[in-house]
């Protein structure tokens with residue numbers, strides 16, 4: 534099977550056999566790895582029909598709701614993400630007037646921004662909407678639209694095809710910013726017990742090199758990493774003003790709150 538990022542032939546990485554409740558959902562996941570860019574993926578999930586994939590996700594979320602696995606599943610660091618978005622907006626580095634929380638589900642981040650920061654982040658999610666969605670700003674149709682700021686949290690690890698990624702990137706305006714939260718590291722280990730292989734619905738695993746290639750494909754020139762929010766911001770346009778703003782924030786906070794780099798910030802090199 535071909536790598537979704539660089540189109541090289543992939544190789545077998547490892548296989549995970551599930552136990553207990555997970556095994557009822559899925560017997561095993563076979564993971565493949567690209568020898569060129571390191572991007573890894575579940576062959577099992579890529580080969581599923583859309584219906585099988587939907588059923589796996591439905592079953593997995595039902596298990597989560599039963600709260601059996603709350604200790605094992607890391608939720609996104611919402612308050613840190615909201616804080617980051619607020620600071621970037623105040624600095625004029627992102628434009629919340631033309632923004633979107635892509636696959637934002639129940640709108641948790643939007644509610645935090647609204648309740649504690651007084652700003653709005655419209656939500657798009659074709660699959661999940663909050664029961665009380667009247668109070669949230671849902672966008673129903675996004676085809677052909679462009680946004681200045683898109684948040685895409687905990688989604689990259691669930692993509693199954695190149696077109697899933699292309700759809701997200703194609704929504705970002707030519708001077709826009711894409712914020713992503715997922716695990717991105719130097720190397721995906723051939724270890725079935727690796728923490729990111731635990732949820733059977735994780736299908737895609739990005740490396741620093743694969744992100745560099747993907748950014749180039751979609752004309753993102755620089756990125757910024759915030760370790761508190763465990764999130765990257767991919768900027769279409771780099772500028773001196775952007776770099777100076779980051780220096781000012783770090784100086785005021787007396788910490789490396791934001792890290793800037795041309796290309797992708799390869800913060801996690803441990804593996």
Ligand SMILES: [Zn+2]
Pocket residue numbers: 536537538539540541567568569570571572743
């Ligand atoms: Zn590749």
